Amino acid sequence: MPQTVQQCYGYTVDCRYDTPAEDVVNRFFGTGPSPSGPGALVRVDIEVAPAVTQAPVPPPYFPDGWDSDDEITIAVADSAAVVRVTAAHVSVRLGPAGAQDSIVWGRWLLEKAFLLLTLRSPDRYGIHAGAFTVNGRAVLCTADSGVGKSTFAAWALRRGASFAGDDAMVRHLDDPSGSFFGYPRAVYLSPELLGGWPELAGAAADPVPGRDKLRVQWPSALRSGLQARVEPSTMVFLTREHQDIRPLRAAEAVERCWEDVSAGKAAAALPAVRADLDERLGKMSLVEFGLSTDLDANHHRLVQLVGG
Structure with a gap:
């Protein structure tokens, strides 16, 4: 599984991804490694897989349990992300349609995941x-x-x-x-x-x-x-x-x-x-x-x- 070290919103990001997700990774983070940030290390895993759900589009701005659960699921169309707050771990599963739509992988999954980690952190705002x-x-x-x-x-x-x-x-x-x-x-x-x-x-x-x-x-x-x-x-x-x-x-x-x-x-x-x-x-x-x-x-x- 390819791996790259990136920075997003000041977090250092250890990103591992399936080869079919390389375009998403490059478009969201940029190509090549970037310097580490001052924030906590966040692990991000991205895979492209068959459709997993048919949630409404767009999903709720804040998913259920965003302010209390340790594991938060963001689901949209054929894709989803699971944000594990304590572990600072984001797992993204993109369906075929979601992998082609920056609103899905960008706005609703990856940007939202970093926002949720920030909202729930005692050391960031x-x-x-x-x-x-x-x-x-x-x-x-x-x-x-x-x-x-x-x-x-x-x-x-x-x-x-x-x-x-x-x-x-x-x-x-x-x-x-x-x-x-x-x-x-x-x-x-x-x-x-x-x-x-x-x-x-x-x-x-x-x-x-x-x-x-x-x-x-x-x-x-x-x-x-x-x-x-x-x-x-x-x-x-x-x-x-x-x-x-x-x-x-x-x-x-x-x-x-x-x-x-x-x-x-x-x-x-x-x-x-x-x-x-x-x-x-x-x-x-x-x-x-x-x-x-x-x-x-x-x-x-x-x-x-x-x-x-």
Whole structure:
């Protein structure tokens, strides 16, 4: 069984896979080994096999038992993943259809498995945010679903920023650098934005069922602008309720993030997580950033905000 050592969301990943799954491994992790991350070692096994189930598509955002069971099953169409929390072990079984669909193996199985491990860990937490680096300054951006977080982060890459992720950033408490880690290899974009971006012509893209979004894999021409690790100096909370830039107090910013950060955590883990979040956000410039419909104007205002 082939084996590769990769990094995903800051975790070091020991990935073993059936040869028919090699394309999935290369598309999700990239080709060749990557340096180890600060997080715990995660074992990932991927096989391609006959169909095993016919669960609804899409599956529930959080599968049954996600916040309590030591073994969590994510099932979608003809494929499934079993996440063993204590062992930090993910077993992925792809049916013939699932192996061809990045929404199945990417969004629902592999991305979700790392998110579940993060939510259940006492030593890691996730923020529902994207991240990028503009003019040498790293920025976290968060927003309610539908506001435009993915578009905002992707547009930064189009304008020359380095892109770290568009939906989830993971913090490892045992990493002294204060970094957050994302998944930069794919982005979720509207068909309109994809169609108006010449560099993305021909990029691998699969529609997300039930949403006006596609999971787009960055083509090789844009991969030099991808980075998984950032040390943010600014955090922006995107809104469409106004078009101003308004400062936020650290305590208010922490409270806005806390529901997502604390999800799935045992009570004993919360003090350390809260202390780290307080420290990280206490060192950042924090603002509520009102979006207009002009993507270039939004980016220009961001550049002025972060300076550099």
